[in-house]
Amino acid sequence: xxxxxxxxxxxxxxxxxxxxxxxxxxxxxxxxxxxxxxxxxxxxxxxxxxxxxxxxxxxxxxxxxxxxxxxxxxxxxxxxxxxxxxxxxxxxxxxxxxxxx
Numbered sequence: 001x002x003x004x005x006x007x008x009x010x011x012x013x014x015x016x017x018x019x020x021x022x023x024x025x026x027x028x029x030x031x032x033x034x035x036x037x038x039x040x041x042x043x044x045x046x047x048x049x050x051x052x053x054x055x056x057x058x059x060x061x062x063x064x065x066x067x068x069x070x071x072x073x074x075x076x077x078x079x080x081x082x083x084x085x086x087x088x089x090x091x092x093x094x095x096x097x098x099x100x101x
Contacts, residue, residue, distance in 0.1 A: 001054070002077065004070025006045030011036050045070040 009015050016037070022030055050069050057063045068074050088095070 001057075001067045001069065002073050003050065004045050004068070004073035004076075005039060005043035006047045006050055006070065007041065007043040008047055011040040011043070013037075013040075044072060 016033075018030075018033055053069060057067055066077070068077050
């Protein structure tokens with residue numbers, strides 16, 4: 001299961017713990033943390049709907065092996081698949097060249 005951003009208290013100041021002595025090498029990570037903090041209370045996902053979807057999937061006879069929750073999770077997965085497919089096509093000759101013939 002790969003959930004997107006759901007409107008919970010996960011990003012609230014009391015829940016999200018950040019380092020007291022951040023290292024300069026991780027500035028890009030701190031920038032992402034700042035973005036997360038700005039999303040607190042604005043996440044697009046509804047936790048109750050996610051719960052219902054999880055329960056539904058758990059009851060399926062043949063549940064999804066890759067189960068995404070939320071439009072944002074779907075968009076990230078589609079982009080990743082697009083990148084993987086591009087690399088597969090680009091490097092196919094090298095990939096298959098490693099087989100014993």
